[in-house]
Amino acid sequence: xxxxxxxxxxxxxxxxxxxxxxxxxxxxxxxxxxxxxxxxxxxxxxxxxxxxxxxxxxxxxxxxxxxxxxxxxxxxxxxxxxxxxxxxxxxxxxxxxxxxxxxxxxxxxxxxxxxxxxxxxxxxxxxxxxxxxxxxxxxxxxxxxxxxxxxxxxxxxxxxxxxxxxxxxxxxxxxxxxxxxxxxxxxxxxxxxxxxxxxxxxxxxxxxxxxxxxxxxxxxxxxxxxxxxxxxxxxxxxxxxxxxxxxxxxxxxxxxxxxxxxxxxxxxxxxxxxxxxxxxxxxxxxxxxxxxxxxxxxxxxxxxxxxxxxxxxxxxxxxxxxxxxxxxxxxxxxxxxxxxxxxxxxxxxxxxxxxxxxxxxxxxx
Amino acid sequence: xxxxxxxxxxxxxxxxxxxxxxxxxxxxxxxxxxxxxxxxxxxxxxxxxxxxxxxxxxxxxxxxxxxxxxxxxxxxxxxxxxxxxxxxxxxxxxxxxxxxxxxxxxxxxxxxxxxxxxxxxxxxxxxxxxxxxxxxxxxxxxxxxxxxxxxxxxxxxxxxxxxxxxxxxxxxxxxxxxxxxxxxxxxxxxxxxxxxxxxxxxxxxxxxxxxxxxxxxxxxxxxxxxxxxxxxxxxxxxxxxxxxxxxxxxxxxxxxxxxxxxxxxxxxxxxxxxxxxxxxxxxxxxxxxxxxxxxxxxxxxxxxxxxxxxxxxxxxxxxxxxxxxxxxxxxxxxxxxxxxxxx
Numbered sequence: 001x002x003x004x005x006x007x008x009x010x011x012x013x014x015x016x017x018x019x020x021x022x023x024x025x026x027x028x029x030x031x032x033x034x035x036x037x038x039x040x041x042x043x044x045x046x047x048x049x050x051x052x053x054x055x056x057x058x059x060x061x062x063x064x065x066x067x068x069x070x071x072x073x074x075x076x077x078x079x080x081x082x083x084x085x086x087x088x089x090x091x092x093x094x095x096x097x098x099x100x101x102x103x104x105x106x107x108x109x110x111x112x113x114x115x116x117x118x119x120x121x122x123x124x125x126x127x128x129x130x131x132x133x134x135x136x137x138x139x140x141x142x143x144x145x146x147x148x149x150x151x152x153x154x155x156x157x158x159x160x161x162x163x164x165x166x167x168x169x170x171x172x173x174x175x176x177x178x179x180x181x182x183x184x185x186x187x188x189x190x191x192x193x194x195x196x197x198x199x200x201x202x203x204x205x206x207x208x209x210x211x212x213x214x215x216x217x218x219x220x221x222x223x224x225x226x227x228x229x230x231x232x233x234x235x236x237x238x239x240x241x242x243x244x245x246x247x248x249x250x251x252x253x254x255x256x257x258x259x260x261x262x263x264x265x266x267x268x269x270x271x272x273x274x275x276x277x278x279x280x281x282x283x284x285x286x287x288x289x290x291x292x293x294x295x296x297x298x299x300x301x302x303x304x305x306x307x308x309x310x311x312x313x314x315x316x317x318x319x320x321x322x323x324x325x326x327x328x329x330x331x332x333x334x335x336x337x338x339x340x341x342x343x344x345x346x347x348x349x350x351x352x353x354x355x356x357x358x359x360x361x362x363x364x365x
Numbered sequence: 366x367x368x369x370x371x372x373x374x375x376x377x378x379x380x381x382x383x384x385x386x387x388x389x390x391x392x393x394x395x396x397x398x399x400x401x402x403x404x405x406x407x408x409x410x411x412x413x414x415x416x417x418x419x420x421x422x423x424x425x426x427x428x429x430x431x432x433x434x435x436x437x438x439x440x441x442x443x444x445x446x447x448x449x450x451x452x453x454x455x456x457x458x459x460x461x462x463x464x465x466x467x468x469x470x471x472x473x474x475x476x477x478x479x480x481x482x483x484x485x486x487x488x489x490x491x492x493x494x495x496x497x498x499x500x501x502x503x504x505x506x507x508x509x510x511x512x513x514x515x516x517x518x519x520x521x522x523x524x525x526x527x528x529x530x531x532x533x534x535x536x537x538x539x540x541x542x543x544x545x546x547x548x549x550x551x552x553x554x555x556x557x558x559x560x561x562x563x564x565x566x567x568x569x570x571x572x573x574x575x576x577x578x579x580x581x582x583x584x585x586x587x588x589x590x591x592x593x594x595x596x597x598x599x600x601x602x603x604x605x606x607x608x609x610x611x612x613x614x615x616x617x618x619x620x621x622x623x624x625x626x627x628x629x630x631x632x633x634x635x636x637x638x639x640x641x642x643x644x645x646x647x648x649x650x651x652x653x654x655x656x657x658x659x660x661x662x663x664x665x666x667x668x669x670x671x672x673x674x675x676x677x678x679x680x681x682x683x684x685x686x687x688x689x690x691x692x693x694x695x696x697x698x699x700x701x702x703x704x705x706x707x708x
Contacts (some may be wrong), residue, residue, distance in 0.1 A: 011701035171624055173471060269579070288474055289429075289431055289432060290431075290476055290477060293477050294476075294477060294478075297477070297478065311414060311430040311436075312414075312431065312432035313432050314432065338420040359476065360476055363472065363475055363476035364472055364476040
């Protein structure tokens, strides 16, 4: 039995996305910047995708900048705006925001034990603020409207990479001037994403070259990826209400089951503030690294914290920011559900995880 | 058997994994991240992990990375620094084998359901009548049994050292024949966690290095060294005592008093060694042994007798003093009997 419960790392490709990509992986080709017929066909695919994104993300087509993924979108947002003045991000941002903000001399803002950023700690003089819409490790939704009000003069960026499956980003990220998304987190392909730069929130290009994307991001567009992303977003949007309702029930069963069956376990982040598909827990006296290998042996794919360049697990900066003690933080586990998750997978994890934790506590206390 | 092989990204452990597969074992690879950041030099660098992972992929086996950096700091690096501070000469490879590879890693393997662990060390494990024996590797010049002397029956019974049956040249030939990308990789050198600036810079970053006064055997000051923590018993160079007269050597280092006693080569000679605590491969031994006091040192005939918690080793012929902290390893022919640190 296989239970793929790592959708927050990457999702299986949706069939709609695959169908939209296939023409560009075979019969059709053409550089969208060219003059001839094949080029115009490619350009049309890119612009139709842009229109689709604009409609579903609540912006104008010209606000959409296609990128190579979430990390590039985040870097473009931070570095493309960082000359403007005092900047900050939350202490639980993804490294794709945290590192460029640190590099630009920005500060980090505290979060509460519930995993929600402390709006009261936002300095009023900020000129750039980046807070993710949904945290990738604990799934907690951040209060963008309140942050917008707390930093009235700031350009507000939100990394919405983990949001698309669960929230209508067009509404939920409306307070933000800049919004990052990544296709492979919602059923699209890896290697493509977008930054939405709403009216006036101009960004300085970080990749210079042929001037594509209205001179905000040079480089030939990934036509297949862009077409796949738009199709995935549409499919995701159309099925969202049903998916969220179905997965919230499964997630609650998974989280409640684990917390009930495993002594010395806690939930990380406040469930009430979480999106539907993220089950994040931590077990006392367990090494997450060993837990993930044991679960893998049982066909359960999960994750914990962040990996360093070598592939080794590192302590989670998110759990540390929440005040989770290291004795629990080192035993964290994130099981993330997605569009194709089935009940049987959750049942399998509910059997495998408590057994693995018990084994590790016996052998590797 | 289900075997977890420790793959450093070097040629020996690459071939170890390949040999175990050939022998029909169910093999999984793992690389330990022990030290260092994302740099491309030194031990556990990203490049080494990449090499290990690519070899595992080439062999078609699973590969994991374990972050044991906290255990390495506590079990290897901190004791290394403390040893220097105490005026001793540590052997971090021995402590790494004791606390990391054959303890932390071995326990992880057991927890994950593996029957045995394997490494690329040049030594052999044999068994007869239910007893396990650690032996020298086939390639005398590459033998690493000295740094494995602490392995006891429980560990040996769950340890495979497949490349100990081969010479280093054979290992490289095998790797080349299989097209492994680590085939021509240079052997690792020196203390793996000290990469830039050497030992002095490494210690200076962590502790205060203090001046030491050199005194002769009658207590007369004859010079000084800038960092007493870096002086090793038996050392001649770097004491600032060159020039005329007979060469002089460090005979004893007392970091508390801040003095290094120096004397002539003859003063270094000893006919017995004291070992404070012993790790035995299969129970305590007395009587005739061969004793080896450095990684590739000459084995010398001696007689061993119990002494407190450790042993006293009486050498048949006087030999150069062993720096405190260095491993004293006892052999019977090519069999390791046990070992401990010189007092």
